[in-house]
Amino acid sequence: MSTNFPTRLLHEAAMTALHKTIGDDLNGMRAAMQQDLEALGGERMAAKLPDGTKVASITLSNPTPKPAITDEAAFVRFVEDIAPGEVMTVKVVRPAFVTKLFEDMEKRGSAEIIDPDNGEIIEVEGVEMKTRAASHSVTFEKNGREALAAAWRAGLLNHIEGLPQLPAGGAE
Structure with missing residues (x-):
């Protein structure tokens, strides 16, 4: 274990908090954007910087209905009636x-x-034992994300290399 292990622990907790916050913010933003695009009736809108430089386009999709099987047994019966050779028996x-x-x-x-x-002990054909990848998770204390965010904004995490730096007070 390296000497910067405690810093890596804090770094991962901070990045996980940021990831969750950004993901939540993005989901909310996408829902609001969808409503706005539908209300405006626009199919494609440009995202521009304050100086007018276009940085992206947001396009409203116009989905067409696609078939989806909702009752497998009923669908199989239907196909058996119209094309019996297209139905397979599977064990x-x-x-x-x-x-x-x-x-x-x-x-x-x-x-x-x-x-x-x-x-007798018998080998099961067609099965292999696979080693699962090791993993871990980050579980935050109550208000832990908020505390990390406050520390981050206050510059208290500036010593963590690779962690994006936030301006004091947070982004507006």
Whole structure:
């Protein structure tokens, strides 16, 4: 573990807070923009800097209806009636049994189960044990994001290399 590990911990917490805040802000902005574009009836609008330089275009899509199957069984019956050769019979393992087998294999730590008939260990064909990627999460204390944001705006996180710097008082 390096000596700047505590700084990396704080850096990740700050970036996660920023990511969440920006994501929430973006979702709200997109909803408001959608309403504005629909109200104005415009299909494409230019986003411009104060000096008039166009920096982007925002385009209102005009989606057309697309089919989506909402009742698989009814759809299959329909196709069987009009084109029976287009329907396939597929063998599948009951999901509850898959769950049971996977639980047994996880307990053993290998793609093997014990044969219930004779007690022999048998390899499960078509299954491999895969190592999951390690991960972690950031959980904030109540008002933790707000406290980080306040510290960030006050310049108290300026020592963290790579963390965007915010002007005092926050962006308007």
